[in-house]
Amino acid sequence: MPLEKLMEAACKPYIGTDIEATIITDKDGIVVSKWTSTSNLDAILERFPSTFAVYSNQASASKLGLGRNRHILSAYEAHQILQIDVAPLIVTVVGTGEANTGILLETGAKIEKIAQAIVQALPQQDTRTQPNPT
Amino acid sequence: MLKPKVISQVLAQVTTGTVTAAILMNSSGSLLAFSAATDEEATTYAAIAANIWTGYSRAGDTVAEKAITTNNAYNKHDLVGKGQLNTIIVDCENGTLLITPISHMLLCLVGNPESNLGILIAKLQALRRHLSDPLEKVSEYSF
Numbered sequence: 001m002p003l004e005k006l007m008e009a010a011c012k013p014y015i016g017t018d019i020e021a022t023i024i025t026d027k028d029g030i031v032v033s034k035w036t037s038t039s040n041l042d043a044i045l046e047r048f049p050s051t052f053a054v055y056s057n058q059a060s061a062s063k064l065g066l067g068r069n070r071h072i073l074s075a076y077e078a079h080q081i082l083q084i085d086v087a088p089l090i091v092t093v094v095g096t097g098e099a100n101t102g103i104l105l106e107t108g109a110k111i112e113k114i115a116q117a118i119v120q121a122l123p124q125q126d127t128r129t130q131p132n133p134t
Numbered sequence: 135m136l137k138p139k140v141i142s143q144v145l146a147q148v149t150t151g152t153v154t155a156a157i158l159m160n161s162s163g164s165l166l167a168f169s170a171a172t173d174e175e176a177t178t179y180a181a182i183a184a185n186i187w188t189g190y191s192r193a194g195d196t197v198a199e200k201a202i203t204t205n206n207a208y209n210k211h212d213l214v215g216k217g218q219l220n221t222i223i224v225d226c227e228n229g230t231l232l233i234t235p236i237s238h239m240l241l242c243l244v245g246n247p248e249s250n251l252g253i254l255i256a257k258l259q260a261l262r263r264h265l266s267d268p269l270e271k272v273s274e275y276s277f
Contacts, residue, residue: 043197051193055186059224059231063178066244067227074190077218101251 003033003114010110011035018099019107020079021045023092024115027053032089032118041094044081049090052083060085071108073101082108086115088122136272141167144264148257152249154229155179156261157242161188166239183224183233183242191219221258223251232258237269 001009003024011019021036021044029049036045052072059069071084077097082104084091091111095104145156146169155170163184170176198218224231232243232254241261245254 043200047193047197047200051189055189058185059182059226064182064226064231065175065178066229066231070225070227071223072186072190072225073221073223074194074219075221075223076194077220 003118004035006114007033007035007111010114011107014099014103014107018095018103019093020096021092021094022107022111023049024086024111024118025049025090025092026088027090029053033114036094041079044079044094045092048081048083049092052085052090052092056083056085071105073104075101080104084108084112084115086112086119089115089119091115136268138167141265142169144261145169148243148261151253152246153243153254153257154246155242155244157183157244158236158265159184159240159242161238161240170244179231179242179244183231184240186224187219187222187233187235187240190222194219221255230254234258234262236262236266237272239269241265 007022011022015037020038021034021041023034023036023045024032026032027050029046034045056069056072059066069085071082073080073082075097079097080095080099080101082093082095091108093104093108093111141158145158145167148156149169155168155176157168157170157176157180158166159180160166161184163181165176165180168176168180170179220234222233224233228247230245230249230251232245234241241258243254243258
């Protein structure tokens, strides 16, 4: 099943009431997979992944003392935006302003599992120095 | 006149059970009153919480401006921006940080890993309701 369909299936019970879009990107905001119920959310989906990358990293690496950052949920008047760290990817779930936050977190957990499957399929970056062939 | 000592006592009322810190600060992260284990801890939470708040607030503004420019119309659906950020929840492995605005200030609660999100939000909203009126009166002098 295509990734977009898997993401849509995860959101299906709440489309039109709570969930408006989900997107999996890398830390620079490059889209890996995207499902959205409306085209009005493009500005959010472009801007927020990179914002999360900066502040999640700050919350994790700083002296906050609360360990690694797992997710940030920002609740605005018209939208709630949940962002989950699935290093090296970021899951973003956009819900309506009136959406049930618990539903957003539950949907986020489902999309997180899809993102984890992608991460496992990614080749591990080899940082070892290659031996000189000569 | 606003008495910081009284505000600290009010903040101390929520730092029970799984809530480890309650902090009232201005938008640049300077402390106004707090209830936390140490001064250092409160200063750190305040600085980082204010920074995250400013970043997300700015991101919301950018999105709203872009949406209005693109659609050439004011659309309620795109109202992510200015003054519209209500709450931020930062969930980490060893605790949760909640941030919400009161007047021109920010209120931050920190819960330990055993804390339930529902009780944290309830305490945050109760504090916000309790403090918003008196803080509104001094907001014109603030920061």
